[in-house]
Amino acid sequence: MRVLITGATGLIGKDIVKLCHRNNIQVNYLTTRKSQISQTENYQGFYWNPKTLEIDTRCFNGVDAIIHLAGASISNRWTPSYKKEILASRTASTALLVNNLKGETHTIKHVISASSIGIYPSSETKYYDENFKTSKTSFLSKVTCAWEHEVDAFKQLNIMVSKIRIGLVLSDKGGVLTEMIKPTKYGVGTVFGCGKQWQSWIHHSDLSQMIFYVLQHKLSGVYNAVAPNPVTNKEFVKSINRVLDKSLFVVKLPKILMRMVLGEMHTILFESQRVSSKKIEDKGFYFEYHHLEPALIDLL
Numbered sequence: 241m242r243v244l245i246t247g248a249t250g251l252i253g254k255d256i257v258k259l260c261h262r263n264n265i266q267v268n269y270l271t272t273r274k275s276q277i278s279q280t281e282n283y284q285g286f287y288w289n290p291k292t293l294e295i296d297t298r299c300f301n302g303v304d305a306i307i308h309l310a311g312a313s314i315s316n317r318w319t320p321s322y323k324k325e326i327l328a329s330r331t332a333s334t335a336l337l338v339n340n341l342k343g344e345t346h347t348i349k350h351v352i353s354a355s356s357i358g359i360y361p362s363s364e365t366k367y368y369d370e371n372f373k374t375s376k377t378s379f380l381s382k383v384t385c386a387w388e389h390e391v392d393a394f395k396q397l398n399i400m401v402s403k404i405r406i407g408l409v410l411s412d413k414g415g416v417l418t419e420m421i422k423p424t425k426y427g428v429g430t431v432f433g434c435g436k437q438w439q440s441w442i443h444h445s446d447l448s449q450m451i452f453y454v455l456q457h458k459l460s461g462v463y464n465a466v467a468p469n470p471v472t473n474k475e476f477v478k479s480i481n482r483v484l485d486k487s488l489f490v491v492k493l494p495k496i497l498m499r500m501v502l503g504e505m506h507t508i509l510f511e512s513q514r515v516s517s518k519k520i521e522d523k524g525f526y527f528e529y530h531h532l533e534p535a536l537i538d539l540l
């Protein structure tokens with residue numbers, strides 16, 4: 241089997257590449273950085289640039305499935321031009337793949353695309369499953385709705401589509417956890433606002449295993465990629481405190497201050513999404529990390 245991965249050089253992509261290789265699956269990947277192109281038998285890189293509509297279409301040769309992860313980071317300041325990039329790096333990249341397959345002979349049967357739980361409206365009381373009728377309530381929900389809509393275009397090419405709504409990915413190699421533990425070096429734990437917002441997290445290895453499970457079991461449709469037990473922001477900070485065995489001085493950072501520091505991007509710290517993992521569990525997927533503390537012990 242051969243898969244094509246976009247965003248293979250990123251936090252999640254690197255894990256999936258490793259998992260594919262461990263299972264004797266060969267990997268083609270698309271990258272926007274020519275310096276990242278390598279050409280070994282089981283890891284073949286190809287250049288693309290969704291902004292200029294360039295793509296080396298040899299990337300599709302012999303490919304059975306696409307795992308589409310590419311997207312500009314949402315952790316940079318959301319200036320008007322960067323907001324356009326956040327959106328276009330997901331929608332234009334998807335359209336570029338679809339348009340280059342349209343009318344061509346190919347072997348691709350399945351596309352698994354990243355999506356985000358940011359598609360669900362912020363709520364401290366709702367418990368979201370995949371059937372929730374999503375609406376465009378925030379910048380991130382608008383981006384995610386547009387991204388999922390674009391991904392559905394693969395269906396017109398008779399390609400099965402799976403969309404993985406990813407929660408906060410916990411990793412020791414970057415992402416949200418690395419940022420959250422930075423103040424702990426100074427004995428400080430930071431809670432955002434009153435800390436009641438839900439944070440639906442997932443250990444990075446469970447995420448790559450889940451994406452791989454969807455690939456192997458040919459599961460179509462939408463799946464939330466979150467561990468079974470989301471926690472509030474306050475509980476998250478307390479858990480870090482316990483795992484690091486530190487008596488952190490907990491500081492509550494008010495929304496108005498974070499808005500001044502980060503601009504519109506501050507909203508991601510205050511968004512609350514309590515999200516269900518039941519659908520993928522009902523398909524037989526087993527999470528290694530159900531609860532936050534064992535995941536933190538593993539990572540910290």
Ligand SMILES: NC(=O)c1ccc[n+]([C@@H]2O[C@H](COP(=O)([O-])OP(=O)(O)OC[C@H]3O[C@@H](n4cnc5c(N)ncnc54)[C@H](OP(=O)(O)O)[C@@H]3O)[C@@H](O)[C@H]2O)c1
Nearest residue numbers: 247249250251252271272309310311312329354356406409
């Ligand atoms: N990590 C999380 O907590 C999280 C949560 C929810 C959803 N997601 C989604 O999952 C996907 C992968 O996340 P990640 O954490 O692995 O992200 P990441 O580490 O930032 O990697 C994303 C990859 O996308 C490619 N990329 C960046 N800007 C691009 C652009 N303008 N056009 C095309 N490709 C671009 C880059 O690959 P090249 O430089 O090789 O081109 C990069 O390696 C993203 O779409 C993200 O939105 C992640």
